[in-house]
Amino acid sequence: MSTPILDVRNLCKYFKTKRGLLQAVDHVSFTVEHGHTLGIVGESGCGKSTVGRTILRLIEPTSGQVLFEGEDIAKLSRSQLRKRRKDFQIIFQDPFASLDPRKTVSQIISEPLLTNHIVKNRAECEKRVLELMDRMGLAQRWFNTYPHQLDGGRRQRIGIARALAVNPKLVVCDEPVSALDVSIQAQILNLLKDLQEQMGLTCIFITHDLSVVHHFSDEIAVMYLGHIVEKAPSEELFANPLHPYTRALLSAIPIPDLSAKKERIILRGEVTSPIDLPNECRFKKRCYECVEACSASEPELSEVLPGHFVACYRCGGMADAGVRDSQARMA
């Protein structure tokens, strides 16, 4: 058994707001093995991006541990963190807003190389930038252009080049293809997959698009209101979703296949406010099969099948019947 490259334990991020305590991320724990991809899915406001950013300490965590290769990132001093940063990078969602409009492509890609003293002189820097551009499928003629002259797909390639320039070990991809058209999206997904294989990258893939996450991830965590409600290997989660929220989420994906059977679960209402949450199941208000226990306290994430974790009273040991029910329904 190898130790996981990333071990997140009881990570919390609370924001104090005028209306009360906003629990953006609440006791989230997971591990990611070296070279693997963990997908985090959920709807807007579920805390998935906050998890990604808190791990990298772009946002300071309220409490919890982020063990990266055994070292707690959450406890590093600023100067220590600065040195460590090159090991974990992020690819942002919006290729239109995440690139400095006043810098050329080469300046954007060379910045991390220079800041981290990876290259010794300008000639070496230029060589490295061209090499990276080549790998990203960016033609050399874009070397001195500005981001606004390029389309979304090319811009996202620059964002990826910038993140990978420092040879990171862990990359957080925060909705990297959401702003792109499908034909371009497929190009970028293939590129990311190739790079991951070539460089042995570990990825955390944050998205709201379930078909993309299924394609890309080894393991998937489903988040709802700051909690992980279900976590399982990709195949298992799609074949055998247990949490009522996951099941509704999967059934809501429109499938571009006329022969696909559709049994849609339409959820009531919308995501409730994450401010001052009562001690009960967070999904209760929208759940279509909640029981009395759901109002009494919050269900904890527990392993119901090997590698398959669910936070739901109906799916845990106390309600095996519920699991069988849902399995029967899936079959």
Next chain:
Amino acid sequence: MSDVKKNILEIKDLVVHYDTEGGVVRAANGINIKIGQKESLGLVGETGAGKTTTALSILRIIPDPPGKIISGSIMVDGVDLMSFTEEEMEGIRGKEVSMIFQDPMTALNPVFTVGEQIAESIQIHEQVSAHEAMERAKEMLEIVGIHRERASDYPHQLSGGMKQRVVIAIALACHTKLLIADEPTTALDVTIQAQVLELIKEYRETYQTSMLMITHDLGIVAEICDCVAVMYAGNIVEYGTLDDVFNHTLHPYTEGLFSSLPNINQRTARLTPIPGAMPDPTELPEGCAFAPRCAYATEECRKLEQSDQTVSETHMVRCSRYREPEFKIKRGNMP
């Protein structure tokens, strides 16, 4: 549909250009669309394909300048809108044809309550008192699943999903014959998207409204449309019933769209994207606009302007290679 088929919308040879500093953007280059009563057509394509331009042309709300409808006819329920004056058009918008806009955050006016905004469209088109209009507005809110008390709320007090429901309520308030929905769920989460699609579906069943649905999501098309038109660089490249386009795909671009999508049932290692990007609409290439990205393109494709090829009564493809007896694309031709 055994009764006499009447076309609610018929667009013929629509050409729209935008005259910009960077050159003439040829956004629509001869669009032909027909939507029968109760029918819904999905208009699919990527950013810049000309989908929204086509929709805006129907209501004649293309920003002018720089946009101009160069030629073509747009018939709604047998009446040619191109001959209408601006005042006459006002009687069409919201009454005969209405539109659901993509972004509910910007489509609503922040300084009026949502009730007032729904009531406004009713009052413009029907002889009713302000009180009656507000009553109807509250009913519309209930139809779209919002409590009637929320009529006095301002848009910022509602969530994204609820705002989109309000936008839909405005579009549906006068029970139009044709509903144009421009990416109505793109800004929404999947579970909310499912709710909104269900709502549109139910409404159309009740009121038998025809619909033009603009989307980039083939999954949504499969779910709520009867026919599909696939657009690329200002042209419809394939047009047909769902079965025609999904199960008997003929155009290489349509094939490319399908194979770019991650398949949810089959977790294959690699996707097959379409190489390159859509051409700049100010400098469309000679010949077929898709040829530079097309795996099947020949020398001829790069030179010859394409024309619409009729496959069957319902199915059209804009690809000259279709006529070659030996020619087959990888997908499609399924039994």
